[in-house]
Amino acid sequence: MSTLVLTRVRPWGAPSTDLVLRDGVIASVAPVGGRLPDGAEVVDGAGLLALPGFVNAHAHVDKSWWGQPWVSYGGEATTQGRIAHERAERDRYGIPSTAGAVAVLREFVRHGTTATRTHVDVDLGVGLRGVAHVREAAQELGGAIDVSIVAFPQDGVVRRPGVLDLLDQAAAAGATHVGGIDPASIDRDPVAQLDGLFAIAERRGVGLDIHLHDRGELGAFQVELIVERTRRAGLGGRVTIAHGFALGELPPARQDDLLDDLRDAGVSWATVAPVGTAPLPWRGMRSRGIPVGLGTDGIRDLWSPFGDGDVLRVALGFARLHGLRTDDDLTDAVRLATSSAAGFVGRAVHDLVEGAPADVVLVDAENAPDALVRVPPRSLVVSGGRIVTRDGKVLV
Incomplete structure (x- = not known):
């Protein structure tokens, strides 16, 4: 078994300790100065702050052109407009490709991301090619990042006959989740879309992760439909609503009712905390134990020229959007990007504790709030007990 010891590191800002990483998991959190395992590789953390990966x-790693020539923004700035523009232009830029997915996954690793849930387009134009490319990219990185795939019908479901069959094939072939998108405004038949998606989830034993951009009461109505179908299917803990801009726009009493429903049904929430959107009722979600995950969304693609793959920077955006100031709240924002997100990548635990995956990030910061507001470079990134980034250089 391979053993790596990170000495004199400060998990979450606690006093210095030694982390013993053996065979891909954290074997022990030991006092500094104890006897180190024979034959272990030892790295002196020199008092750096340690965070989980x-x-x-x-994410959408199948569509990025990170590291490739600049592509100017075009098309209409609406969901339908972005879909149409992407469909018209993607072949011109070689999307999807294994090389493109490798480039953006390497950037994730450079910034300390050791696990991701990525939506991968599945439609009548690309079929399952994107899924194959992303799998090949993950294999090329040799396990430096754990990649869970959502088979995502970006162009709609029931309005494109044959897409449900493709989603079913992707689920049968190992996708961990099936996606959906705006059942009301894209397909204009929310019941049919959700019936089709939930049928696949029940038949194949996979989760669901549904993009919901629709605003106001139209969005709230679809949240209620998703909650009701989740309860009926017994899929609590396996359904996620992504974006869900409507939730932040509703009156407080309406929000509270929906939050109770989300909690009771076991539906989680993913956000990229975009500028200009209404803050989520985050404290109400936290008090109810509703899982909230943070993501980068698309990075430098045909939807947007923005993004750099740094989830810590997304956590900073979340903190600013929600007006977080106290140390406890700022630390919780970092937890959203690390330990609290374990369930989004199929892990029971993801933290700096014995038995957890040996995913560790070292940064030069006093504590988690300091790391959040300064977003310092990642000094060392360990994934599965193996050093994958050192001083900003990706080693895989």
Whole structure:
């Protein structure tokens, strides 16, 4: 078994300790100065802050042109407009491709992300090619990042006959989740879309992760439909609503009712905390134990020229959007990007504790709030007990 010891590191800002990583898991959290395992590789953390590996709970790694020539923004700035523009232009830029997915996954690793849930387009134009490319990219990185795939019908479901069959094939072939998108405004038949998606989830034993951009009461109505179908299917803990901009726009009493429903049904929430959207009722979600994950969304693609793959920077955006100031709240924002997101990548635990995956990020910061507001470079990234980034250089 391979053993790596990170000495004199400060988990979550606690006093210095030694982390013993053996065979891909944290074997022990030991006092500094104790006897080190024979034959272990030893790295002196020199008092750096230790955090768990970051978890990107909402990405689109199949469509990025990171590291490739600049592509100017075009098309209409609406959901339908972005879909149409992407469909018209993607072949021109070689999307999807294994090389493109490798480039953006390496950037994730450089910033300390060790696990991600990524949506991968599945439609009548690309079929399942994107899924194959992303799997090949993950294999090329040799386990440096754990990649969970959502088979995502970006162009709609029931309005594109044959897409449900493709989603079913992807689920049968190992996708961990099936996606959906705006059942009301894209397909204009929310019941049919959700019936089709939930049928696949029940038949294949996979989860669901549904993009919901619709605002106001139209969005709230679809949240209620998703909650009701989740209860009926007994899929609590396996359904996620992504974006869900409507929730932050509703009156407080309406929000509270929906939050109670989400909690009772076991539906989680993923957000990229975009500028200009209404803050989520985050404290109400936290008090109810509703899982919230943070993600980068698309990065430099045909939807947006923005993004750099740094989930810690997304957590900073979340903190600013929600007006967080206290140390406890700022630390919780970092937890959203790390330990609290374990369930989004199929883990029971993801933290700096014995038995957890040996995913560790070292940064030069006093504590978690300091790391959040300064977003310092990642000094060392360990994934599965193996050093994958050192001083900003990706080693895989």
